[in-house]
Amino acid sequence: MHPLPIAPPPRLLMGPGPINSDPRVLHAMSAQLVGQFDPAMTEYMAETQELYRRVFRTGNEATLLVDGTSRAGIEAAMVSLVRPGDRVLVPVFGRFGSLLVEIAERCGAEVHALHAEWGTVFAPEQIEAAIREVRPTLLAVVHGDTSTTMVQPLADLGRICRENGVLFYSDVTASLGGNDVRTDEWGLDAVTAGLQKCLGGPSGSAPLTLSPAAVAVLDERRSIEAGLRAPGAGDADSPAPAERIRSNYFDLAMILDYWGPKRLNHHTEATTMLYGARECARILLEEGLDAAIGRHALHGSAMLEGVRGLGLEVFGDVAHKMTNVVGVAIPDGVDGDAVRGELLTDYGIEIGTSFGPLHGRIWRIGTMGYNARRDAVLTTLAALEQVLRRAGAAVTAGGGTGAALDVYAATA
Amino acid sequence: MHPLPIAPPPRLLMGPGPINSDPRVLHAMSAQLVGQFDPAMTEYMAETQELYRRVFRTGNEATLLVDGTSRAGIEAAMVSLVRPGDRVLVPVFGRFGSLLVEIAERCGAEVHALHAEWGTVFAPEQIEAAIREVRPTLLAVVHGDTSTTMVQPLADLGRICRENGVLFYSDVTASLGGNDVRTDEWGLDAVTAGLQKCLGGPSGSAPLTLSPAAVAVLDERRSIEAGLRAPGAGDADSPAPAERIRSNYFDLAMILDYWGPKRLNHHTEATTMLYGARECARILLEEGLDAAIGRHALHGSAMLEGVRGLGLEVFGDVAHKMTNVVGVAIPDGVDGDAVRGELLTDYGIEIGTSFGPLHGRIWRIGTMGYNARRDAVLTTLAALEQVLRRAGAAVTAGGGTGAALDVYAATA
Numbered sequence: 102m103h104p105l106p107i108a109p110p111p112r113l114l115m116g117p118g119p120i121n122s123d124p125r126v127l128h129a130m131s132a133q134l135v136g137q138f139d140p141a142m143t144e145y146m147a148e149t150q151e152l153y154r155r156v157f158r159t160g161n162e163a164t165l166l167v168d169g170t171s172r173a174g175i176e177a178a179m180v181s182l183v184r185p186g187d188r189v190l191v192p193v194f195g196r197f198g199s200l201l202v203e204i205a206e207r208c209g210a211e212v213h214a215l216h217a218e219w220g221t222v223f224a225p226e227q228i229e230a231a232i233r234e235v236r237p238t239l240l241a242v243v244h245g246d247t248s249t250t251m252v253q254p255l256a257d258l259g260r261i262c263r264e265n266g267v268l269f270y271s272d273v274t275a276s277l278g279g280n281d282v283r284t285d286e287w288g289l290d291a292v293t294a295g296l297q298k299c300l301g302g303p304s305g306s307a308p309l310t311l312s313p314a315a316v317a318v319l320d321e322r323r324s325i326e327a328g329l330r331a332p333g334a335g336d337a338d339s340p341a342p343a344e345r346i347r348s349n350y351f352d353l354a355m356i357l358d359y360w361g362p363k364r365l366n367h368h369t370e371a372t373t374m375l376y377g378a379r380e381c382a383r384i385l386l387e388e389g390l391d392a393a394i395g396r397h398a399l400h401g402s403a404m405l406e407g408v409r410g411l412g413l414e415v416f417g418d419v420a421h422k423m424t425n426v427v428g429v430a431i432p433d434g435v436d437g438d439a440v441r442g443e444l445l446t447d448y449g450i451e452i453g454t455s456f457g458p459l460h461g462r463i464w465r466i467g468t469m470g471y472n473a474r475r476d477a478v479l480t481t482l483a484a485l486e487q488v489l490r491r492a493g494a495a496v497t498a499g500g501g502t503g504a505a506l507d508v509y510a511a512t513a
Numbered sequence: 514m515h516p517l518p519i520a521p522p523p524r525l526l527m528g529p530g531p532i533n534s535d536p537r538v539l540h541a542m543s544a545q546l547v548g549q550f551d552p553a554m555t556e557y558m559a560e561t562q563e564l565y566r567r568v569f570r571t572g573n574e575a576t577l578l579v580d581g582t583s584r585a586g587i588e589a590a591m592v593s594l595v596r597p598g599d600r601v602l603v604p605v606f607g608r609f610g611s612l613l614v615e616i617a618e619r620c621g622a623e624v625h626a627l628h629a630e631w632g633t634v635f636a637p638e639q640i641e642a643a644i645r646e647v648r649p650t651l652l653a654v655v656h657g658d659t660s661t662t663m664v665q666p667l668a669d670l671g672r673i674c675r676e677n678g679v680l681f682y683s684d685v686t687a688s689l690g691g692n693d694v695r696t697d698e699w700g701l702d703a704v705t706a707g708l709q710k711c712l713g714g715p716s717g718s719a720p721l722t723l724s725p726a727a728v729a730v731l732d733e734r735r736s737i738e739a740g741l742r743a744p745g746a747g748d749a750d751s752p753a754p755a756e757r758i759r760s761n762y763f764d765l766a767m768i769l770d771y772w773g774p775k776r777l778n779h780h781t782e783a784t785t786m787l788y789g790a791r792e793c794a795r796i797l798l799e800e801g802l803d804a805a806i807g808r809h810a811l812h813g814s815a816m817l818e819g820v821r822g823l824g825l826e827v828f829g830d831v832a833h834k835m836t837n838v839v840g841v842a843i844p845d846g847v848d849g850d851a852v853r854g855e856l857l858t859d860y861g862i863e864i865g866t867s868f869g870p871l872h873g874r875i876w877r878i879g880t881m882g883y884n885a886r887r888d889a890v891l892t893t894l895a896a897l898e899q900v901l902r903r904a905g906a907a908v909t910a911g912g913g914t915g916a917a918l919d920v921y922a923a924t925a
Contacts, residue, residue: 103799104560104791104795105562105796106540106541106792107541107544107557107791107792108544108769109545109546109547109553109554109557110547110551111545112545112546112547112548112554113549114546114547116548118781119546119548119549119781119784120546121545121546122545122546122785124545127542127544127785128518128543128680129518129519130539130542130543130785131521131539131540131543132520132521132539133523133524133533133534134521134524134531134532134533134534134540134715135521135522135524135863136524136525136526136528136531136857136863137524137531139522139524139857139863141521141522145519145521148516152516160868165737167583167877168581168582168585168716168717168761169580169581169780169783170580170762170780170781170782170783171780171781172761172779172780173580173581173585173760173762173780176760176762178759180760192527194732195740196740196741198740199738199739199740200738200739200740200922202739203738203739203740203761203764204761207757207758207759207761208759209759221714248740280592288729291651295781297781303546303783303784303785304580304780304781304783304784304785305580305717305783305784305785305786311539314610318770326611326615327612327614327615328607328609328611328612328615328868328869328871329607329608329868342619345619345620346619347619347620348588348619348760349584349588349612349616349619350582350584350585350588350616350763351762353774354663366868366906367582367584367910368581368582368584368585369582369583369707369709369716370582370716371581371582371715371716371717371786372692372715372716372717373534373539373542373715373717373785373786373789374529374715374717374785374786376519377577377785379516379519380518380519383516383518385514406559428725445548445551451548456740456741456778457740457741465596479730480779486887496695503798
């Protein structure tokens with residue numbers, strides 16, 4: 102085997118993410134490396150922190166990147182904030198809520214899950230009642246769960262958490278940049294994300310922010326790596342075993358010491374991913390956060406009305422739908438995977454399948470990041486019409502693009 | 514603050530890594546994304562697995578990438594193979610051995626460390642005696658430890674481990690591609706690496722391989738993520754809590770199910786890092802593994818003789834030195850950090866500082882990956898001579914480049 106250089110086929114990625122990367126992000130990632138403690142590098146790190154403070158709408162000093170996918174950010178937040186035996190409350194309304202449960206369990210937490218039917222979200226009162234009953238140390242909730250296309254309102258939860266002495270964590274991977282996320286205003290103590298959704302970058306870097314209250318938890322669990330201690334310092338810097346964070350790679354106290362003024366060596370920062378993460382935030386803020394959210398709302402509406410215009414049914418509680426992804430019921434008698442395959446093979450367009458209880462029942466179509474664009478929406482609807490007709494589904498000729506164009510005309 | 518696009522200053526990175534990325538790797542990383550389960554993507558994943566089998570010199574089916582830095586690969590191997598309470602033996606001859614101790618401790622292992630003086634390595638008999646005494650389930654040893662520039666011979670350890678029923682793990686991050694690494698021939702059960710040393714890529718992806726014996730341990734600890742289980746399947750797929758791997762992100766059983774024929778969704782593969790990792794292996798094998806190791810040996814020798822030719826003293830047991838990095842004693846009266854700063858500012862060249870007991874005593878100069886080149890060696894020696902002279906050190910004019918050119922002439 103002598104593989105050739107990378108030359109991927111052209112694809113228009115209209116699934117629930119990852120989506121096509123903004124070419125400016127890939128361009129930034131092709132820049133040559135500098136050393137880990139080069140003044141240029143530490144300046145890029147500081148700029149990246151400041152950019153993500155603005156993206157997260159926070160004043161948190163403790164804002165940085167975890168070197169891994171969005172799931173790495175989730176695990177870093179959980180394993181650093183949750184002590185074995187701590188009670189964690191997780192309202193679950195989709196697959197990624199189940200992931201929070203699973204990760205919290207593996208951290209040794211006593212996990213209490215609330216369940217909402219897929220396609221719905223929780224009322225704040227339900228979560229408040231559960232907090233009063235469970236008395237957790239941490240509330241962990243997904244913001245936008247692409248598995249169901251729902252976005253859980255968070256605005257009231259911060260006050261409830263504060264009143265009950267509970268830390269408040271949210272995974273905003275799928276919502277950030279295309280839906281409103283307000284870290285400080287909503288009273289969030291920990292927020293984690295990824296690049297591969299509305300930020301228009303590749304997976305592999307997880308922006309994260311921590312409130313002073315979250316940092317106070319880390320301060321009780323901080324240790325200094327053995328190989329970095331001054332000679333003769335011994336283990337004096339290590340906390341009691343019960344306090345010790347169970348992971349080195351995800352030890353946010355150490356990672357903060359690396360990103361902060363101490364610049365204590367930890368992992369070797371993934372420079373190319375940092376270049377990409379910085380560019381994602383830079384171009385998002387150049388557009389303006391509110392403008393980007395408005396763009397996602399516009400193209401998400403056009404796609405929603407477009408699939409309805411084709412005669413298809415939309416999944417779930419549309420009032421709580423994320424801007425950037427729509428669930429579409431697979432018509433009776435249509436083979437969902439065959440339609441997806443034909444879209445990919447004949448049109449180079451990818452739409453998403455589904456997980457768990459929705460598998461085989463809905464497709465998920467995204468309009469996010471670089472692909473929250475008029476041409477991407479119209480091309481997808483045009484191709485979907487052709488493929489559905491060939492699959493024997495009853496579709497309204499021109500109904501998809503027509504409805505989408507009506508949305509654009511109404512907002513022009 | 515309105516930061517500009519990424520435009521790093523030109524640097525020649527001659528430290529212990531990261532080093533400059535091969536431009537072909539950065540080019541591969543600028544390719545557009547495809548979907549996570551696109552046939553093109555799964556084919557790239559399969560090719561990457563096969564390429565790294567050849568780089569690791571193994572037939573192990575279980576060969577893949579962990580999405581994180583080399584330290585993520587270490588933690589994935591440890592947390593997946595070590596059950597809380599297991600005994601782990603770690604021979605420590607530098608900082609990265611201490612890191613293995615720390616990570617094993619955090620996994621809940623009972624860790625037994627052997628210590629060698631920095632600048633030396635272990636005789637196999639020392640490790641064999643400790644194995645007989647400790648009776649660990651896992652021997653974890655760094656191959657090349659850049660903190661001391663030493664490479665621990667591993668060839669005899671696999672037999673000792675097999676005779677004693679011990680799994681054998683090595684971190685070859687700093688050695689792979691520039692020093693001999695023979696997974697199957699040496700009887701290794703788990704090997705982890707990174708891209709940022711002799712492979713000539715950026716940090717952020719950790720190639721990893723596991724023997725069938727290591728996979729058998731994972732098989733006892735395998736679970737299926739809650740959000741992916743068939744409706745009604747409940748927790749039947751989950752192992753007993755004592756067996757459960759403490760991390761989801763680093764659960765190699767799950768990651769194998771994602772890379773293997775089941776293609777069970779786990780994290781969202783970091784596509785751009787995968788493109789880079791694939792290209793690193795592709796160009797290494799295009800050159801030929803033995804040719805690349807020979808190239809590192811040649812340019813490493815030229816740098817070693819060059820620094821001696823300048824009148825500087827080399828650190829440690831040179832018979833056990835890695836090919837790709839040399840420790841250089843900072844001359845008396847010279848401010849090591851000032852010299853490094855002047856090299857960076859005036860010549861754009863980075864050399865390394867040191868950790869722990871060697872901090873302030875030695876510089877570390879690398880010749881690895883894309884920078885294991887004649888022009889990089891000679892330029893570094895020429896600049897070092899200038900800077901050292903200005904710092905008041907006694908240096909032999911032309912002695913560095915002259916000695917290096919003699920090495921090249923002798924091997925021409």
